[in-house]
Amino acid sequence: MSHLHLDNLQCTYDRTVAVRHLDLRVAQGELLALLGPSGCGKSTTLRMVAGFVPPSAGRILFGDRDVTHAPPHARDTGMVFQGYALFMHMSVAENVAFGLQMRKVPRAEQAARVKEALRLVQLEHLAERRPAALSGGQQQRVALARALVVRPAVFLLDEPMSNLDARLRTEVRLEIRALQQRLGLTTLLVTHDQEEALTTADRLAVMDHGRVRQVGTPQQVYEQPVDQFVANFIGRCNLVPGRLEAPGAFRAGAQLLPCAAAATPPRATGELALMVRPDRIRIAEAGAPGLPARVKLGTYLGGTTEWHFETEVGPVSVAQPSVPARGAPTIGERVSLQWSAEHALPLPADATAS
Ligand code: ADP
Numbered sequence: 177m178s179h180l181h182l183d184n185l186q187c188t189y190d191r192t193v194a195v196r197h198l199d200l201r202v203a204q205g206e207l208l209a210l211l212g213p214s215g216c217g218k219s220t221t222l223r224m225v226a227g228f229v230p231p232s233a234g235r236i237l238f239g240d241r242d243v244t245h246a247p248p249h250a251r252d253t254g255m256v257f258q259g260y261a262l263f264m265h266m267s268v269a270e271n272v273a274f275g276l277q278m279r280k281v282p283r284a285e286q287a288a289r290v291k292e293a294l295r296l297v298q299l300e301h302l303a304e305r306r307p308a309a310l311s312g313g314q315q316q317r318v319a320l321a322r323a324l325v326v327r328p329a330v331f332l333l334d335e336p337m338s339n340l341d342a343r344l345r346t347e348v349r350l351e352i353r354a355l356q357q358r359l360g361l362t363t364l365l366v367t368h369d370q371e372e373a374l375t376t377a378d379r380l381a382v383m384d385h386g387r388v389r390q391v392g393t394p395q396q397v398y399e400q401p402v403d404q405f406v407a408n409f410i411g412r413c414n415l416v417p418g419r420l421e422a423p424g425a426f427r428a429g430a431q432l433l434p435c436a437a438a439a440t441p442p443r444a445t446g447e448l449a450l451m452v453r454p455d456r457i458r459i460a461e462a463g464a465p466g467l468p469a470r471v472k473l474g475t476y477l478g479g480t481t482e483w484h485f486e487t488e489v490g491p492v493s494v495a496q497p498s499v500p501a502r503g504a505p506t507i508g509e510r511v512s513l514q515w516s517a518e519h520a521l522p523l524p525a526d527a528t529a530s
């Protein structure tokens with residue numbers, strides 16, 4: 177049985193349908209990331225699970241317990257908000273103790289649990305400080321400790337790293353993941369950052385306009401995106417418009433391009449595009465089999481360089497290690513672009529559209 181089950185959950189604000197027909201199951205100890213552009217309904221979903229926003233339809237189950245109508249403090253959730261929402265007039269220890277007071281935990285036990293939670297996030301030595309006297313990263317840890325101290329059955333994180341600078345974000349991300357795994361916490365992590373989702377989550381749900389487009393492991397979603405939206409949102413990709421001429425053959429203008437034969441030809445043929453990741457394309461000599469292309473520009477990205485090509489079917493990008501075996505392409509050079517058929521997927525614009 178899943179530990180957290182969102183069953184056909186919906187949320188309508190005055191005029192906006194923020195979340196529609198949401199069906200998600202999270203296993204005990206699993207971290208599921210909700211990923212999607214701003215406004216797609218991620219925070220609303222989290223607030224419904226925490227009990228701050230009532231669903232307009234559907235159910236929320238923790239194990240076999242239906243909590244759809246339970247008040248927030250009766251749900252055993254620990255939530256970390258985007259802006260941390262710390263109480264600035266309270267000390268670190270008082271902030272962390274807050275949830276325990278709300279739950280009327282005896283004083284002596286409160287003190288012991290606050291200490292334990294601060295130890296988990298390595299902030300014991302700052303227990304008496306006010307949040308204003310802490311760095312962004314330390315405030316973030318206080319927010320984590322405050323959520324962990326209630327020993328949540330479901331751990332909810334709403335863009336918890338977005339206020340941190342890039343380096344600290346990577347560090348805190350690894351710490352949160354390690355802590356989550358060590359404590360076996362069933363977790364929903366909201367993020368609009370695809371790298372954060374890919375590196376932190378056991379599975380991710382890609383959302384758009386209140387709907388889930390795809391749920392899967394990071395590998396599944398990257399390697400087998402169901403549609404152009406998901407392919408574009410997770411990682412970089414080339415999309416060549418065209419149609420499926422035969423199994424394994426994709427027609428784009430005068431070009432017949434190799435593609436995965438196993439892919440089911442979607443009904444909406446008018447809006448098909450062939451998806452190939454930039455890191456799956458090889459650059460070969462002009463005249464070799466493949467798509468004829470001309471080098472337009474190289475963008476140096478450190479470990480890799482992204483090469484931009486003009487082709488008959490539109491612009492195509494290719495990612496190569498910055499020290500390629502065969503010498504770097506030169507601007508204006510004519511080449512041939514090759515890929516294995518299984519790495520080229522014909523995708524509809526929206527797989528969930530009916
Ligand atoms: P996300 O977290 O993915 O950025 P939200 O869940 O915050 O998205 O918002 C989803 C949609 O619901 C958006 O269109 C947003 O404008 C709307 N929305 C969010 N909160 C409210 C609210 N309190 N009242 C009315 N509309 C809201």
Ligand code: MG
Binds near residue numbers: 218219220
């Ligand atoms: Mg949000």
